[in-house]
Amino acid sequence: MNNFEYCVPTRVLFGRDTHKQVGTVIKEYGFKKVLVHYGGGSVKKSGLLDQVTDSLKEQGIEFVLFGGVKPNPTLSLAKEGMELCRQEGIDFILAVGGGSVLDSAKCIADGTLNPEIDPWKYFIKEASPDKALPHGNILTLSASGSETSLSCVITNEDGNYKRGFNSKTHRPLFAILNPELTFSVNKFQTGCGSVDIMMHTLERYLGGNTKDTPLTDRIAEGLLTSVMEAGAIVDKDPKNYEARATLMWAGSLSHNDLTGLGREFMMQVHQLEHELSGLYPCIAHGAGLSALFCSWSRYVCEKDPMRFAQLAVRVMKVEMDFEEPLKTALKGIDRLEEFFQSIKMPVRLSELDDAVREEDFEVMAEKCSFNGTRSLPGIRTLGKQEMIDVYRMAY
């Protein structure tokens, strides 16, 4: 087990009707003027936005509405948000939505208080924010884990670069998690969410070569098992509160470090996927991950068959083949692939909505390897050529 530092200060309010407390909660902290940040029409149509603003009004809290976030949130919209916060004297950002809205809010929070720095510099690691506006959220989609995590992913339309960075400034002050708010998420988006949740843990579990993390492993395995069970239930019964609750809480735990503590953390598949949905912004992140993951697994698993066998036995319920552990490993990957298919997730790039073209693999690998200057460490190191291999295998 490696040394680690762990701190998740976000206050989680979990359960039915919790979103109605938002005004009271913000009032407790003493904030005066809130930017309410959201996406498209769904939070309006569902009445959620009205419930939120009513709750703020009841507590006499001023607010400014700022919608328009799309999947794969953009730097340009975030820059508009920063300008607005400064003009309006906003002292708190409330994100109402899924991971895209939350990440956009984090980017705005970083940028608002640091007007002298080009915010893209944070994403290309040329600067890091030392302060940010405080922010919190009401989550409407179980997926990214952004509601308690320190990560933030933004797309710069200038070159279609999708990049993320971690910062303590990204930890929300609070996260309001009401599983009922996800009842209306359609099957495809729900499936994408389940995949994304699993990936955050799987990438930690299969991310490197650390040994001796039995407690972290078992927490990770328990989370994966629970998400697969709940994902299958929700696919048939979208208003099943208990299964929605499992997905929602798993989403937070899966990306707040708990499931990888003491382990190296590489995220090769996420990096490969970011190039994909960076180039094809219509590709949902979870669908991209689903299309890549099993091919990536088959590509790297020979380097550590016992690790993949552990996953196969403990999570995918494969019987251990003690003579040929690699067979167990591969059978586990097959079962995971079957699970993705059972919730109608793509398992090949060619299944994705957009017609991904083979000739793009070179471009994506070029970007992902920073023009061939970096390799991605992991169970198997991926240089530019290996990245192309994985994209091809997944096609």
Added chain:
Amino acid sequence: MNNFEYCVPTRVLFGRDTHKQVGTVIKEYGFKKVLVHYGGGSVKKSGLLDQVTDSLKEQGIEFVLFGGVKPNPTLSLAKEGMELCRQEGIDFILAVGGGSVLDSAKCIADGTLNPEIDPWKYFIKEASPDKALPHGNILTLSASGSETSLSCVITNEDGNYKRGFNSKTHRPLFAILNPELTFSVNKFQTGCGSVDIMMHTLERYLGGNTKDTPLTDRIAEGLLTSVMEAGAIVDKDPKNYEARATLMWAGSLSHNDLTGLGREFMMQVHQLEHELSGLYPCIAHGAGLSALFCSWSRYVCEKDPMRFAQLAVRVMKVEMDFEEPLKTALKGIDRLEEFFQSIKMPVRLSELDDAVREEDFEVMAEKCSFNGTRSLPGIRTLGKQEMIDVYRMAY
């Protein structure tokens, strides 16, 4: 699943040599004068206390030493500490030790800033602290989970009452967890620690009748399995870093709410044990729990055999008896008892160091039931008579 609120803001620094950073960490927060609180001679003998004070001196931080905490920490010593903090103008308390030292520090932290209130009132729920001195810790014993929890247990020598209460003021600012600092803990204390860690999760897992908490359940089961594996290793090989690390991290997770989220939380066995070690202060908390738990389990399990069967199958590796689940439940309890015995923990009150006398059961039940005015809710409600029954069964 029930609604819940969850927030564990304590910053954990985990791993080898982390305790040497303590001066730097305290300096970061800007504290000027630290009360270094500890127990007996072991932190002196091991050289740990010197390493801590050296680290403080290096950063130019003033400090006052205040030792003398014994197992089952007393209110009178804590009151001395409050007086000392006020006299010396202390702005931070650093606890160096196990759960007793940490709880004593929490009690001092609450009392110092509230001199007008008798601190025992917090423990009998007649008042609650609205402010406290900030505090942090360097842990030397994996057991109580006090290093990140909001609980604090103190014994009032005036009547031998042992009482605990939860408060946000009890969350440490930081917890420095170096498993190497537990290498010298003897087998008996290590065993007591493993039992205590398991109990914090078991009491949540078996505490009430909540349904539909699959993710919390699997995290709990993973933790229990890991602690049993690590506990057995450490019993034979006390300097096994990885197993000590598992116990240490499990200790924190087991009592910071994670393993019971969404569930009712009753702690019947803890309440019964507090009377025991309240009356016989020489009884180690973990040993008291170990002596009571399996009898308590047998006493209540008929009310929810399937819950106990789940524990038996998933953690104790018992084959499910589908015709008679109660048999599975009981077999699981037997295996747990065997595990306790394998690490030389008592499984009967009559095995405890002190000669516990049968005629005390009435007195203990009288105290635990607040003179017969309260029952303990749970899988099976325990009134005064049922408490006596459990003590008798465990004798």
